[in-house]
Amino acid sequence: MAPANRRCHPLTSEGPGARLNGPMDLFLTLDAGGTSTRAIVHTADGVALGYGVAGGGNPTASGAEAVARELRTATASALGMAHVSPGQVTQALAAMAGSAVSIAGVEEGLETLGVRAPLQLGSDLEAIFASGTASLDGVALVSGTGAAAVVVQGGTTTARSDGRGWLLGDAGSGYWIARRVIRAVTADLDRRGPRTALTDALLPAAGVVGDRNTDKDVLLDQLVALLYAIPAPGTARFAPLAFDLAGTDHVAARIVDDAGDKLATTVLALHSADRSVPLVAGGSVLFRQEALRTRVAGLLRGSGWSGSMHPVSDGTVGAICMNLRSSGVIVDAAMHPRIVQSLHEIRAPRP
Amino acid sequence: MAPANRRCHPLTSEGPGARLNGPMDLFLTLDAGGTSTRAIVHTADGVALGYGVAGGGNPTASGAEAVARELRTATASALGMAHVSPGQVTQALAAMAGSAVSIAGVEEGLETLGVRAPLQLGSDLEAIFASGTASLDGVALVSGTGAAAVVVQGGTTTARSDGRGWLLGDAGSGYWIARRVIRAVTADLDRRGPRTALTDALLPAAGVVGDRNTDKDVLLDQLVALLYAIPAPGTARFAPLAFDLAGTDHVAARIVDDAGDKLATTVLALHSADRSVPLVAGGSVLFRQEALRTRVAGLLRGSGWSGSMHPVSDGTVGAICMNLRSSGVIVDAAMHPRIVQSLHEIRAPRP
Numbered sequence: 282m283a284p285a286n287r288r289c290h291p292l293t294s295e296g297p298g299a300r301l302n303g304p305m306d307l308f309l310t311l312d313a314g315g316t317s318t319r320a321i322v323h324t325a326d327g328v329a330l331g332y333g334v335a336g337g338g339n340p341t342a343s344g345a346e347a348v349a350r351e352l353r354t355a356t357a358s359a360l361g362m363a364h365v366s367p368g369q370v371t372q373a374l375a376a377m378a379g380s381a382v383s384i385a386g387v388e389e390g391l392e393t394l395g396v397r398a399p400l401q402l403g404s405d406l407e408a409i410f411a412s413g414t415a416s417l418d419g420v421a422l423v424s425g426t427g428a429a430a431v432v433v434q435g436g437t438t439t440a441r442s443d444g445r446g447w448l449l450g451d452a453g454s455g456y457w458i459a460r461r462v463i464r465a466v467t468a469d470l471d472r473r474g475p476r477t478a479l480t481d482a483l484l485p486a487a488g489v490v491g492d493r494n495t496d497k498d499v500l501l502d503q504l505v506a507l508l509y510a511i512p513a514p515g516t517a518r519f520a521p522l523a524f525d526l527a528g529t530d531h532v533a534a535r536i537v538d539d540a541g542d543k544l545a546t547t548v549l550a551l552h553s554a555d556r557s558v559p560l561v562a563g564g565s566v567l568f569r570q571e572a573l574r575t576r577v578a579g580l581l582r583g584s585g586w587s588g589s590m591h592p593v594s595d596g597t598v599g600a601i602c603m604n605l606r607s608s609g610v611i612v613d614a615a616m617h618p619r620i621v622q623s624l625h626e627i628r629a630p631r632p
Numbered sequence: 633m634a635p636a637n638r639r640c641h642p643l644t645s646e647g648p649g650a651r652l653n654g655p656m657d658l659f660l661t662l663d664a665g666g667t668s669t670r671a672i673v674h675t676a677d678g679v680a681l682g683y684g685v686a687g688g689g690n691p692t693a694s695g696a697e698a699v700a701r702e703l704r705t706a707t708a709s710a711l712g713m714a715h716v717s718p719g720q721v722t723q724a725l726a727a728m729a730g731s732a733v734s735i736a737g738v739e740e741g742l743e744t745l746g747v748r749a750p751l752q753l754g755s756d757l758e759a760i761f762a763s764g765t766a767s768l769d770g771v772a773l774v775s776g777t778g779a780a781a782v783v784v785q786g787g788t789t790t791a792r793s794d795g796r797g798w799l800l801g802d803a804g805s806g807y808w809i810a811r812r813v814i815r816a817v818t819a820d821l822d823r824r825g826p827r828t829a830l831t832d833a834l835l836p837a838a839g840v841v842g843d844r845n846t847d848k849d850v851l852l853d854q855l856v857a858l859l860y861a862i863p864a865p866g867t868a869r870f871a872p873l874a875f876d877l878a879g880t881d882h883v884a885a886r887i888v889d890d891a892g893d894k895l896a897t898t899v900l901a902l903h904s905a906d907r908s909v910p911l912v913a914g915g916s917v918l919f920r921q922e923a924l925r926t927r928v929a930g931l932l933r934g935s936g937w938s939g940s941m942h943p944v945s946d947g948t949v950g951a952i953c954m955n956l957r958s959s960g961v962i963v964d965a966a967m968h969p970r971i972v973q974s975l976h977e978i979r980a981p982r983p
Contacts, residue, residue, distance in 0.1 A: 441849065442824060445856055448859055448860060448867070449814055449818040449852070449859060450815065450818045452815075452819075452824070463799065467796055468803075471794055472793075472901045472903065473793060473897050473901040498792065501800075513864070547822075550823045
């Protein structure tokens with residue numbers, strides 16, 4: 282979730298498509314997340330013609346080559362579904378975390394498909410923001426594997442809080458929650474910490490054979506072997522256990538509450554943010570866990586935050602908006618929901 | 633600090649050296665720690681004749697081959713200083729963390745030096761315990777890079793608390809403290825957390841160019857690049873910053889206090905421990921930081937612990953005791969301080 286070198290065209294007062302060469306010019310929008318990568322072929326009106334999805338594409342976690350490969354796969358699917366010539370794509374934008382280092386590799390991959398439009402790089406956090414609102418000013422708060430918040434002004438990031446990865450930060454993220462779960466279970470088995478239902482949930486989820494009546498050293502030796510084999514942010518997969526049990530288990534409830542506190546603190550540290558602007562809440566953890574969003578919203582309201590909260594599943598709508606805006610299309614409050622609807626329809630399973 | 637497969641000979645009532653073949657039989661004792669490895673050639677009376685030191689030898693962190701190499705280097709130095717024939721060594725024991733997997737490689741290394749005695753493996757935690765007391769019953773608490781506590785009964789570990797590494801446990805360890813320092817500094821720079829003097833200490837210690845008046849994203853980008861390049865437990869090197877500043881900085885003081893609380897909890901979770909037995913406190917963090925030991929001792933006394941606390945720098949004395957005991961030598965309260973004294977003298981710098 283590092284800031285990206287985005288080529289940002291100024292918005293103009295011309296109408297939709299005014300700066301395009303012709304009515305058949307098409308857009309390719311890519312959205313690379315940690316767990317999946319999406320490609321959309323769409324018109325200047327934001328009508329989705331083709332959609333493709335492939336594997337994870339976070340350049341810091343899986344390497345630039347893997348990102349380029351997944352983006353190419355998703356693009357091939359989207360072009361195939363749209364039944365259009367790759368040469369018709371005149372505008373391409375990829376929203377992703379990390380720096381622009383990998384853009385050449387992605388461009389090469391697209392060229393092998395016949396896409397010759399220059400590729401712009403956009404920030405994944407700005408894309409999540411633009412997915413939730415047509416406003417160009419507001420705040421995005423993300424909690425997925427990692428966690429961060431940004432202030433967006435005029436469509437561009439002007440301040441940032443957290444998002445420094447599993448060691449330095451990402452407070453309230455999936456990794457942060459999962460690490461708390463893992464340590465609570467270890468302390469429970471050692472009787473250094475309170476008894477928690479997280480133990481009976483984590484042991485089978487991690488692949489440990491035996492229940493808590495088994496000798497604790499046997500269980501812990503297995504847990505050590507299994508968990509250290511997962512690269513650091515990957516243990517975030519166990520975060521949902523805390524949400525599953527938060528209604529009935531004190532330890533799980535405390536972890537979820539603390540995650541909410543951390544995320545609210547991350548937003549409130551953005552001192553330059555106007556507290557009446559919209560707040561877009563994204564990332565897999567924040568999108569899926571309504572209880573977490575409710576806690577964050579309550580804490581923000583208690584601190585004088587009056588802006589509305591808009592949950593989004595990913596940054597794909599926002600990446601489309603960024604792609605359109607960079608060629609002069611005005612994406613306003615009337616057009617934004619049409620993009621959401623068009624993407625929703627093309628993503629829906631077909632008979 | 634995993635339990636080791638120690639071949640444990642029963643103690644006999646025979647006097648010192650009673651089961652040895654002759655008065656010239658010598659002992660080789662090895663003590664492999666995470667940051668350095670020690671070898672001692674000594675007599676059945678515990679008189680040190682030769683001493684050697686080499687690099688770190690934790691098999692889980694640096695690999696079995698590296699451990700074997702360092703142990704061989706330390707042994708060659710010790711044999712050289714002792715001016716004895718390697719063939720005179722009839723008893724060899726190595727105290728180290730981890731399993732017995734690596735023992736064959738260590739034995740091969742010793743054989744190339746002419747040492748043909750079979751090598752026994754001892755637990756590093758039992759060695760630390762036996763370094764601090766001649767008693768065969770008590771508790772060892774260790775905080776170095778990692779942290780753990782064990783109950784020792786009749787010279788053998790009967791229960792264990794924590795010590796599961798940086799992800800699952802090691803509460804109150806050097807890594808645990810350093811992680812708190814790193815996260816406090818990141819939160820300070822983000823203004824998500826309180827201002828702390830740890831920031832001005834960590835930035836230069838980690839190699840970041842610029843002070844806190846520099847743009848925070850510039851500082852944090854450097855910190856991210858530098859700290860993620862250090863393998864996970866290696867960041868423990870920054871733990872001393874918390875102790876340096878605990879007297880004047882609230883954030884540092886809180887980290888040190890919390891570490892003490894965690895270590896006391898780790899001891900108190902050993903429900904099978906008699907609370908009047910001696911507690912040996914070892915590991916680089918617990919040995920060097922008297923304030924931490926004082927806090928742990930206070931918390932334990934407040935929980936009804938009446939046993940004495942014995943700080944030790946490493947497990948070398950204890951490894952010598954274990955080696956002697958495994959051949960029937962009785963190391964009692966009269967002999968133990970003589971071993972400490974002899975090792976102290978041979979370690980002292982010579983003119």
